Amino acid sequence: MDRTLRIAVATCAAAPDLDEDGPLLLDALAATGVEATAAVWDDPDVDWARFDGVLVRSTWDHPLRRDAFLSWARGCRATVNAAEVLAWNTDKRYLQGTCRGPGCPRSRRCSSPRVGRRRRCPTSATSSSSPP
Numbered sequence: 001m002d003r004t005l006r007i008a009v010a011t012c013a014a015a016p017d018l019d020e021d022g023p024l025l026l027d028a029l030a031a032t033g034v035e036a037t038a039a040v041w042d043d044p045d046v047d048w049a050r051f052d053g054v055l056v057r058s059t060w061d062h063p064l065r066r067d068a069f070l071s072w073a074r075g076c077r078a079t080v081n082a083a084e085v086l087a088w089n090t091d092k093r094y095l096q097g098t099c100r101g102p103g104c105p106r107s108r109r110c111s112s113p114r115v116g117r118r119r120r121c122p123t124s125a126t127s128s129s130s131p132p
Contacts, residue, residue: 008039008051010079011058016040018058025057041072054079056086066090 007029011018018025018038029036039046041059048054054076062069069090073083081089088094099105 005034005053006051007034007036008046008048008054008078009036009058010041010054010056011038012061013040013042014060015058019060022058042068048076048078051078056081062090 009018009022009025011022015022016038017023022038026036026038037051038058039048039051039054041056041062042065056073056079059069070083070087073079073086079086
């Protein structure tokens, strides 16, 4: 008898049932015989070891708690993407230099985020994605 594949779809406390298209994902997984469950990444009551895989999907609070998020990812051995990939992806500096030349928007990088409020970056933090 085949065992059912169990997948956790990692989310955040603000979206415990995933975001608006989460049910579509859960339904698609169920249609293939996968038992998929939404689980909040920092919920201490979740036993991540009971899942065959963990799909990091709606962890919208990770920028505010990146160190805690990456610590969780390193301890959760079943994430579909390795903790190193999640670390790279959550450090948005990788976006610098991805667009060069005319037509690329100018961007600014501030040293400290201000979530929920607009913040002006100091002029010295301004960088252009196009060559000088």
